[in-house]
Amino acid sequence: MNWLPAWEGFVRVVEGGSMAAAARALGCTRAQVSKQMAELERRLGTRLFERSTRRLALTPAGEVFHQHALRALEAVDSTEIAVRNLGDTPRGTLRVSATVTFGRHCVAPLLPEIAAAYPELEIELILTDHIVDLVGDSIDLALRMTRMPPDDAVARRIVSLRRVVCAAPAYLERHGSPRLPQDLLQHQCLSYVLGDNKTWGLIDGRGVETPVPVRSRIHFNNADCMLDAVLAGHGIAILPTYLCHRELAAGTLRTVLDDYEPNIVYGRELYACYTPSRVRVPKVRVFLDALLRRFQPVPPWERAG
Template structure:
């Protein structure tokens, strides 16, 4: 096939564009067909028609897998952006007073999403029957526009960007271990003693292997050689519960275990840098009703739903992350 010549193309094939985006994102004609409410044959026909129209092969097809061609990779980047803009245009036309509706695509960190987003989804779907929800849990930060996400929940400090962000909650970070481990190894009295203990390390931490503690103006930074590395807070919590060692973890991940005594806080008089919880959206002049409704539902659920073992685990926050814009229409409320 020849290369794409956009200037010679007629009006864009939006149906083919959408079918291709869904096939590329989901990695399957079958899953794309289910997402679009079409037959597999219809989706395949749309993608094939798009390729003929473009004069370029977008997908490598085998009996076992699909992969993007070089032309397909280039087209996908632009197609995802166009799809996101089309959805934003529809939202703007719908009006700010329209009922939340349509498909809402949300990205959230694995542990936080599983523990403190997923439990509240049933209530949201019941309250807004015209909204369909697609929740993607991953500790990697996705490009919101290219991934066609309406909203992302992100933890910690945000890098300066054009994204619209609202800091909606805050979680402390704690160091803890199982009572059996502390009985065996003893309790450290100061942070600089942690080098003599078995420490468990979250490999995606922005601060790496350095744990920072503060007390009464004194700051102690400890560089640790962990015996166990993992990219999952849930995995590290399970290891700590089994007595593997001392773990540094957001309090939202272990609030219940701390309240029940299955884990015990270590160095409780020392404070570690906490985590802001942000709602992050692509840059838009208009925030869709479905996005505003989802953010407010989460905040209301966290504050009044009684799902936290320790009320300090999650606190409402007013400030917006440095370097990010304020989100029009969803400013923090008193």
């Protein structure tokens, strides 16, 4: 029995919750997966799954085997990567993950430049606001906004992302400009579904935070949509300057409460995260170098400001 496909099949069954889901992920039949699992259990001399009509659950032996199988498959993957990337020339496919708005505005424009410099390199940019699994999703490098980078990955700080409280001039002319955090209670504030829970934390120059349960009737999970709503005069929002710096410079947006810094639940630091097996991989190194050249010591949108 070739153990590698069976071990991969086992991990897919656990991830998908069924043999049918594993078969779809692997591009084979359910019968093939079922046969692999039966042979695997026979070879190991123990049951790995508790079977019922509704779902599969791991036995204690299955839980132990799952952890070891994950590490073994990661080691195989790392070995293949190391062999494929022998030498100093970046080649192959580089899979990068970033949040939707930051990736669209700040990462995507870098890709043609990098691809032009390295003809043997292909780049896939996966945009999602959810945390990806570096190993399970085959991600070479993930850009994450977080207070604490993951313990199981190498993390390189890339840039600090500043945010401002802002509104359109037309809105401020109609409703006035807030002078203190508590004044926001009298305003329509646009809420970010994934991050603020309808409460804004504003930190003054002494480091004291004032929580404000803002009034929100419009909610978004996308910063681009929030920017459009603010520009249309529908309310006040907290926006990252990498997104709204042009509007601030043009005067179509104005900042308010400039003496306070918005405190965002996931922090202001952006990290490049990758597994230890990618540390010396040329394609990861050149992409990381391009990020550092672009965003350090001062990101371009702050230089423009």
